[in-house]
Structure formats: C-alpha cells, structure tokens
Amino acid sequence: MTPTSEILTAERILEATEEVLRRHGPAKATVVDVAxxxxxxxxxxxxxxxxxxxxxxxxxxRWLDRTSEALSGIAAEGRDPEARLRGWLAALFEAKRRKAGDDPELFATYTVLTGENGTAVGEHLADLTAQLTRIIRSGVDTGVFTADDPEATARAVFQATGRFHDPGYAREWGLPxxxxxxxxxxxxxxxxxxA
Structure with missing residues (x-):
C-alpha cells in the first residue's frame, strides 16, 4: 500500500485507478479498490x-491524451507538411497498435471505458482532427497540398485511415x-x- 503520508493528488488517483482497472477490469473495479x-x-x-x-x-x-500529446509534436510547425502528414499518420497507427498489443487486457478495458465516455472520446477525436487540420493547412499555405477546406479534408483523411487507428479494427493490426x-x-x- 502507498503510505498515507504522501499527498493524495488527482494524478496519483488516476495512476492507481489504471492499475486497479488492469487487475480487475472495468466491470469489477470500484472506487473502494482504488482507495x-x-x-x-x-x-x-x-x-x-x-x-x-x-x-x-x-x-x-488521461489514456487518450497520451496519444494526442505524442502526436502534437509531429503536428507542430517546422518540417515539410508532407513529411509531417506521413509521420503523424504512422505515429497514430503505431501508438494504437502498441496500446493494443503491449497490454491487451488494459486495451480491452479502455475500449469499454471509451464506450462509456463519449465526451472524452469526442474531445480526443476533435483534437486529433485539429492536429491534422494544422498539417494540411500548412501544406496548403506552402503550396505543397491543395484543399479548398483544410478542416473537411483533415476529417476525410482521418476517416480514410480509420482502419489503422479505430479500435474496432485492432484485431487486424497484427495481420501479415x-x-x-x-x-x-x-x-x-x-x-x-x-498541389
């Protein structure tokens, strides 16, 4: 057990909650278990x-934000927009594959939790498409890409690559x-x- 003399923070609670969810699963994990x-x-x-x-x-x-934060650096200005787009999509695919493959029990748990938490998922998807929009808009501004509406184009790119990041396809990510x-x-x- 963690010594009670340590300051109880939201972050410590979230870390413990993740561990409890890993051990018990979403159906059996309780606040009492976390405490x-x-x-x-x-x-x-x-x-x-x-x-x-x-x-x-x-x-x-917190779990979804880890992916968003990892991708935000790629979306930031600096590199060639085409290289950033390729890198961002590859990093998203790899992050999702790693989450599904490295800890399948926790991935299954979070699949249940994301189904319960539409607000968190909606915010996550909005953040990811905003990152893609920045990349595509940068490409349009520099003449590398052509898109009448970078935001709509970003949503289309996100949807077109769904097989490689939507958790519903996780079983396919390890196929030859x-x-x-x-x-x-x-x-x-x-x-x-x-362009």
Missing part, C-alpha cells in the same frame, strides 16, 4: 472525483501485410493532396 490501493478512504478519492463515472472519465481522458496496406493508403492520400 485501498492508495491506502486511503474512498471518501478521499471522492474529494478529487465526485463520482465513479467522473473518475472513469478522467482515467479515460497490414504495414503495406497502410503505406498504400497513405501514399494514395498524399498523392491526392499534392
């Missing part, structure tokens, strides 16, 4: 998160030839965007 793992009363957890649903949404958001299929889709999209 027990931290060596505090469940009331202490509720002081940070008013409800179990709020705690589950916060841990879901999936990397080649991904590369072919990206190549088609980039060629279609070139």
């Amino acid at each position: 027990r793992a931290l060596g505090v009363s469940h009331g202490s957890v509720y002081r940070h998160f008013r409800t179990k649903a709020a705690l589950r949404e916060a841990v879901t958001k 030839g999936v990397e080649e299929e991904f590369a072919a889709v990206v190549e088609l999209l980039v060629r279609g965007l070139r």
